[in-house]
Amino acid sequence: MTTVLTRSFFGLMALFLAMPIIVIAGVALNEKKTLAFPPQGLSADWYLSVFTDEGWRSALMNSVLVAAVAAAISVAIALPLAWFLWRRVAPWARLVEVIGFSPFILPPVITALGALSFWATTGFYGQPWTVVISHGIFFVSLPLVTITLGFATIDREIIEAGMTMGADDKTLLKTVIFPLIRPYVISGFAFAFVLSLNEYIVAYMTVGFTLETIPIKVFNALRYGYTPTMAAVSVFFILVAIAVFGLVARFGDLPKLLGAWSEGEKD
Amino acid sequence: MRRSPPQKLTDYLPIAFPAAMLGLFFVVPFAIMVAVSVFKRVPGGFYEPAFTLANYARFLSPFFGEVLVFSLFLAAFVSAICLLIGVPFTYLLTRLRRGNQVVWLIALLGVLSLSEVIIGFSWSTLLSRTAGLSNLFVWLGLMDRPQSWTPSFGAVLTGLVYQAFPYTVLVLYPAFSRLDPSLMEAARTLGSSPIRAFLNVVLPAMRTTLLATSIIVFIFALGAYLLPQILGRPQHWTLSVLVTDQAIYQSNMPFAAAMAVFLVMASLALVGLSVAISGRKGAGQ
Numbered sequence: 171m172t173t174v175l176t177r178s179f180f181g182l183m184a185l186f187l188a189m190p191i192i193v194i195a196g197v198a199l200n201e202k203k204t205l206a207f208p209p210q211g212l213s214a215d216w217y218l219s220v221f222t223d224e225g226w227r228s229a230l231m232n233s234v235l236v237a238a239v240a241a242a243i244s245v246a247i248a249l250p251l252a253w254f255l256w257r258r259v260a261p262w263a264r265l266v267e268v269i270g271f272s273p274f275i276l277p278p279v280i281t282a283l284g285a286l287s288f289w290a291t292t293g294f295y296g297q298p299w300t301v302v303i304s305h306g307i308f309f310v311s312l313p314l315v316t317i318t319l320g321f322a323t324i325d326r327e328i329i330e331a332g333m334t335m336g337a338d339d340k341t342l343l344k345t346v347i348f349p350l351i352r353p354y355v356i357s358g359f360a361f362a363f364v365l366s367l368n369e370y371i372v373a374y375m376t377v378g379f380t381l382e383t384i385p386i387k388v389f390n391a392l393r394y395g396y397t398p399t400m401a402a403v404s405v406f407f408i409l410v411a412i413a414v415f416g417l418v419a420r421f422g423d424l425p426k427l428l429g430a431w432s433e434g435e436k437d
Numbered sequence: 438m439r440r441s442p443p444q445k446l447t448d449y450l451p452i453a454f455p456a457a458m459l460g461l462f463f464v465v466p467f468a469i470m471v472a473v474s475v476f477k478r479v480p481g482g483f484y485e486p487a488f489t490l491a492n493y494a495r496f497l498s499p500f501f502g503e504v505l506v507f508s509l510f511l512a513a514f515v516s517a518i519c520l521l522i523g524v525p526f527t528y529l530l531t532r533l534r535r536g537n538q539v540v541w542l543i544a545l546l547g548v549l550s551l552s553e554v555i556i557g558f559s560w561s562t563l564l565s566r567t568a569g570l571s572n573l574f575v576w577l578g579l580m581d582r583p584q585s586w587t588p589s590f591g592a593v594l595t596g597l598v599y600q601a602f603p604y605t606v607l608v609l610y611p612a613f614s615r616l617d618p619s620l621m622e623a624a625r626t627l628g629s630s631p632i633r634a635f636l637n638v639v640l641p642a643m644r645t646t647l648l649a650t651s652i653i654v655f656i657f658a659l660g661a662y663l664l665p666q667i668l669g670r671p672q673h674w675t676l677s678v679l680v681t682d683q684a685i686y687q688s689n690m691p692f693a694a695a696m697a698v699f700l701v702m703a704s705l706a707l708v709g710l711s712v713a714i715s716g717r718k719g720a721g722q
Binding site: 172176179180183184186187189190191193194196197204205206207243246247248250251253254256257258259260263266269270272273275276277278279280281282283284285286287288291303304306307310326330361364365367368369370371374375378384385388389392400401404407408411412415416419424425428429430431433 | 439440441442443448451452454455456458459460462463464465466467469470473522525526529531535538539542543544545546547548550551552553554555556557558559560561562563565567568569570572599602603607610611612614615631632656659660662663667677680681684685690693694697700701704705708
């Protein structure tokens with residue numbers, strides 16, 4: 171009885187989460203330029219148009235490029251910060267950590283409006299690279315969480331042993347510490363990458379009128395003229411997210427990254 | 438390696454870059470925003486340095502009051518629904534085999550990372566007359582003819598719950614997956630039904646976590662900037678939407694900044710509250 175209830179509850183939630191995605195996946199199969207569901211006539215053209223249409227392809231390129239560099243910046247900030255917090259006793263450094271987390275906890279419009287004020291004041295408003303920096307800052311918290319977790323798993327005795335054998339900080343970092351935290355660095359990068367791909371408001375307030383990313387282009391299409399391509403590109407984005415998180419799970423311990431005990435640790 | 442206080446100047450080197458980046462590109466922008474909030478708006482789209490509280494005085498208008506009350510009400514409603522579904526869901530999720538948990542976590546992360554633009558677009562399609570759910574209901578014989586369910590309050594609420602549900606589950610996940618299973622076993626041995634044991638043993642044990650989570654989800658819902666705009670009518674706009682609207686479309690940066698400062702204050706107060714609640718739990722253990 172309870173298992174039946176549990177199963178139907180899970181089934182219902184799966185349906186709730188999947189429903190919008192199923193509909194847009196279907197809508198993008200329409201033969202004509204309409205958003206009908208079930209689709210009228212089947213065609214893969216709209217899916218292909220994400221790559222063949224000049225405008226959508228360049229928006230896709232912009233998004234991927236911004237996300238890749240922004241995620242790298244996030245990691246470049248989070249990694250030395252997490253290392254310092256792990257290595258040193260310095261209570262004031264917690265303040266830097268809190269600042270790193272705040273853009274993610276506060277409502278996103280605040281970071282967006284701050285970025286807009288900053289780039290407008292410094293005269294760089296609209297420059298394509300501004301969004302890369304603002305995204306890099308916006309998503310620092312993700313690699314910061316994963317890398318901090320990575321450091322917490324390192325047994326300090328191992329490092330102690332290395333030091334006894336005469337290794338200095340640099341050697342230890344390169345040969346012991348970095349290999350141990352590498353999976354956490356990669357998953358931090360992956361989280362920041364996927365979220366930057368999908369981010370709208372910060373991108374819009376920094377480069378909304380000069381550089382089109384996919385979320386900006388989808389929003390513009392929503393206002394000024396629907397096309398099934400926007401459904402196709404949304405499906406594509408969902409698949410990218412699933413693939414990236416799937417890879418993180420494949421090569422790491424996803425439940426542990428999200429706060430569960432490690433496998434076997436509990437029992 | 439034992440943790441030691443930094444001694445030489447080079448010991449500070451690792452934190453120099455993170456501190457500089459966060460200072461320059463987060464703290465400084467934030468300070469500029471606070472400054473702009475007391476600047477004077479110049480008709481034509483810009484602002485000039487001044488010290489005026491006029492932007493804050495606009496908070497006293499009935500219009501702003503309505504938006505504020507609606508935003509808080511909506512966020513509280515979303516948070517309540519998400520917890521109501523999310524708590525039993527997360528509990529059951531953490532009881533699944535680890536492999537199944539991973540599949541669910543990937544799906545939840547996938548939905549969570551979706552752009553608000555994409556969520557808004559999908560739900561507006563799903564609730565539309567031409568492609569929506571109502572067609573399915575007509576086909577099943579539950580309705581006479583298809584209907585459009587968007588824009589409406591229900592659509593805004595559904596979209597927000599869709600967006601906040603994965604977040605709720607992921608915030609609850611660590612606490613629930615670390616919950617001692619022997620608690621539940623003891624209750625079961627003493628003759629409780631699983632549902633009774635969940636209600637009378639698990640939930641009270643998680644009280645502080647639930648309270649802190651409801652606040653975190655509340656702030657998350659308060660931050661939605663597009664869904665009320667895509668799925669709702671102007672009377673369903675929230676503070677976050679209004680900030681965007683004032684900054685971009687009305688070109689009134691000082692007023693937008695003042696509202697953003699207000700939003701920060703409200704969020705910080707709530708974060709403080711949630712930290713205090715979680716902290717008390719730590720002290721009690």
